[in-house]
Amino acid sequence: MAGFAGGKLASGVTLAGGLGMIGGVANMEDVAGELEIAVAGLEGTALAAAGMLPVGVGFLLFITRLDEVVPLVKRYRPAVVWLFAAAALEDYAGWTRALREASPGSSIWIQLGGVAAALQVATTARPDVLCLQGADAGGHGFEKGASIVSLLPEASDALAAAGFTDIPLVASGGIADGRGVAAALALGAQGVVMGTRFLASREVKVHPVYQAAVLEATDGGQVTTRSRLFDQLRGPSIWPELYDGRGLVAQSHADFSNGVSLEEIQRLHNEEAAGEGQGFKTGLQGRAAIWAGTGVGLVKEVESAKDIVEKIRAEARDILLRVSKL
Amino acid sequence: MAGFAGGKLASGVTLAGGLGMIGGVANMEDVAGELEIAVAGLEGTALAAAGMLPVGVGFLLFITRLDEVVPLVKRYRPAVVWLFAAAALEDYAGWTRALREASPGSSIWIQLGGVAAALQVATTARPDVLCLQGADAGGHGFEKGASIVSLLPEASDALAAAGFTDIPLVASGGIADGRGVAAALALGAQGVVMGTRFLASREVKVHPVYQAAVLEATDGGQVTTRSRLFDQLRGPSIWPELYDGRGLVAQSHADFSNGVSLEEIQRLHNEEAAGEGQGFKTGLQGRAAIWAGTGVGLVKEVESAKDIVEKIRAEARDILLRVSKL
Numbered sequence: 001m002a003g004f005a006g007g008k009l010a011s012g013v014t015l016a017g018g019l020g021m022i023g024g025v026a027n028m029e030d031v032a033g034e035l036e037i038a039v040a041g042l043e044g045t046a047l048a049a050a051g052m053l054p055v056g057v058g059f060l061l062f063i064t065r066l067d068e069v070v071p072l073v074k075r076y077r078p079a080v081v082w083l084f085a086a087a088a089l090e091d092y093a094g095w096t097r098a099l100r101e102a103s104p105g106s107s108i109w110i111q112l113g114g115v116a117a118a119l120q121v122a123t124t125a126r127p128d129v130l131c132l133q134g135a136d137a138g139g140h141g142f143e144k145g146a147s148i149v150s151l152l153p154e155a156s157d158a159l160a161a162a163g164f165t166d167i168p169l170v171a172s173g174g175i176a177d178g179r180g181v182a183a184a185l186a187l188g189a190q191g192v193v194m195g196t197r198f199l200a201s202r203e204v205k206v207h208p209v210y211q212a213a214v215l216e217a218t219d220g221g222q223v224t225t226r227s228r229l230f231d232q233l234r235g236p237s238i239w240p241e242l243y244d245g246r247g248l249v250a251q252s253h254a255d256f257s258n259g260v261s262l263e264e265i266q267r268l269h270n271e272e273a274a275g276e277g278q279g280f281k282t283g284l285q286g287r288a289a290i291w292a293g294t295g296v297g298l299v300k301e302v303e304s305a306k307d308i309v310e311k312i313r314a315e316a317r318d319i320l321l322r323v324s325k326l
Numbered sequence: 327m328a329g330f331a332g333g334k335l336a337s338g339v340t341l342a343g344g345l346g347m348i349g350g351v352a353n354m355e356d357v358a359g360e361l362e363i364a365v366a367g368l369e370g371t372a373l374a375a376a377g378m379l380p381v382g383v384g385f386l387l388f389i390t391r392l393d394e395v396v397p398l399v400k401r402y403r404p405a406v407v408w409l410f411a412a413a414a415l416e417d418y419a420g421w422t423r424a425l426r427e428a429s430p431g432s433s434i435w436i437q438l439g440g441v442a443a444a445l446q447v448a449t450t451a452r453p454d455v456l457c458l459q460g461a462d463a464g465g466h467g468f469e470k471g472a473s474i475v476s477l478l479p480e481a482s483d484a485l486a487a488a489g490f491t492d493i494p495l496v497a498s499g500g501i502a503d504g505r506g507v508a509a510a511l512a513l514g515a516q517g518v519v520m521g522t523r524f525l526a527s528r529e530v531k532v533h534p535v536y537q538a539a540v541l542e543a544t545d546g547g548q549v550t551t552r553s554r555l556f557d558q559l560r561g562p563s564i565w566p567e568l569y570d571g572r573g574l575v576a577q578s579h580a581d582f583s584n585g586v587s588l589e590e591i592q593r594l595h596n597e598e599a600a601g602e603g604q605g606f607k608t609g610l611q612g613r614a615a616i617w618a619g620t621g622v623g624l625v626k627e628v629e630s631a632k633d634i635v636e637k638i639r640a641e642a643r644d645i646l647l648r649v650s651k652l
Binding site for chain 1: 439478500501502544548624
């Protein structure tokens with residue numbers, strides 16, 4: 001949720017009993033600004049007094065300089081530092097070491113999309129938590145992979161067999177309500193991450209037309225697709241080979257499927273993106289990328305972070321109680 | 327599991343308290359042969375006395391003639407007739423009507439991969455059960471779609487809102503153990519279908535090298551892929567546009583990714599497929615398609631259908647009890 005999940009959403013989720021996350025962007029001044037907003041949002045609450053900042057902050061390794069991140073993490077001591085999108089799996093070990101030194105109390109979470117990758121990173125970086133991202137996830141993720149349905153159990157078994165029984169697993173991808181949370185817990189996750197659901201939160205930083213398109217979308221597996229095109233709309237993609245992203249099958253992608261040249265798609269995109277609507281439109285008519293996971297069809301109304309967290313938690317609890325009696 | 331799930335596997339699953347399925351093939355004499363094997367497998371048991379044959383039988387609509395299916399269903403009265411792979415959604419209504427007339431006690435199950443498709447078929451065909459197939463599924467499925475993580479909840483809500491609260495939902499795709507079953511129930515399914523898991527059953531009809539490749543495969547989301555290529559190995563694909571299939575990323579697919587021409591891939595495939603190994607090899611070296619879902623990494627040993635069903639059921643029950651206490 002880089003650019004979307006700021007300090008306001010993060011503190012809102014944390015205040016509701018979740019763990020709010022600030023999505024990582026390349027500019028550290030922007031990250032610091034959002035961290036300040038989170039600090040302000042938590043001020044005066046019991047949570048603020050604990051010595052750590054009870055939110056997480058994400059970094060995309062391939063566009064972020066570790067030497068810029070270290071002082072920031074040292075200063076704010078976020079409860080979680082979330083690492084994602086390294087150009088190579090080897091990069092996580094150095095980051096983890098440096099961040100632990102900078103802020104020993106911060107928990108290091110690393111997000112991966114496969115079993116072998118999880119094993120390798122568990123061995124080399126020893127993160128505090130592994131986040132396993134399934135193929136249903138919106139926004140950026142691993143071009144190739146399973147959904148959490150088989151990813152979680154297989155990774156969980158493989159990690160246990162290798163002796164990593166102490167690394168909790170967190171699931172992401174396709175989860176947008178209590179049913180998804182309950183399923184993830186049954187699959188072996190100890191927590192879940194939700195992105196798409198919070199695109200319809202009051203605290204999210206999003207263009208109103210973007211949000212309207214998310215609310216309108218139905219049939220999440222049909223209305224979204226994974227594609228590298230979304231990263232090429234403005235020009236050449238800067239993302240490493242491993243990654244693509246899931247978004248709504250809007251006009252740019254329809255053109256792409258119909259064989260329109262990339263140059264023409266970019267020209268039309270940049271023309272529309274320069275306008276007030278920034279290229280966002282409802283009815284799958286937009287030219288700008290609208291990132292969303294397959295859970296988008298479950299997102300029907302804008303609510304506060306508090307209401308979302310509390311409702312989903314209660315729903316998950318009810319479902320697990322009900323199905324345990326089957 | 328066309329060609330793999332015969333009467334022996336079907337009766338084995340049913341005897342263990344599941345509902346065994348015979349995979350649909352185009353030749354009705356072959357289907358009748360497998361139905362006879364199921365009848366024999368159930369002979370003398372209490373299940374055989376109920377007036378219906380307590381197994382399901384699947385048909386792939388695009389290659390099967392309804393007028394050949396009707397007498398077969400009339401004669402064997404299978405508990406379930408499973409319909410899949412119609413060239414157009416409109417076709418299900420006529421099939422359902424004719425099959426209900428032929429065998430009023432048979433339950434008609436239709437397998438779909440999207441919310442709108444499920445709604446349309448619920449309205450036009452009114453099946454007894456809808457099977458929602460997620461993108462993790464092995465073998466043939468819908469080229470486009472979500473995993474069951476979001477597909478089940480969204481379809482369930484949409485069907486309920488349209489008044490179809492009485493159609494049970496069954497989930498398939500990526501489920502290979504009790505964790506997957508527990509997750510599917512949490513997501514709103516009333517049952518699950520497993521294919522890949524039974525490739526490693528004692529009763530399955532499978533080449534030993536094919537089965538060895540399934541047992542060996544790990545990292546199910548990385549080692550499998552969806553592709554139309556698997557249907558083109560012998561010659562032009564006969565499958566309708568809507569469908570592709572998930573299989574192991576074996577040599578033919580590696581060649582395809584490396585730009586080898588389809589003609590050359592087919593030539594190499596047909597050469598190997600003519601040999602004793604039928605083109606199957608372990609180590610992702612085979613040229614023939616080895617269909618498998620992302621759950622393949624969870625399939626570690628060959629067991630009897632009875633052991634598989636009983637173990638998975640107990641595991642699902644334990645998991646749901648445990649997580650309900652979280």
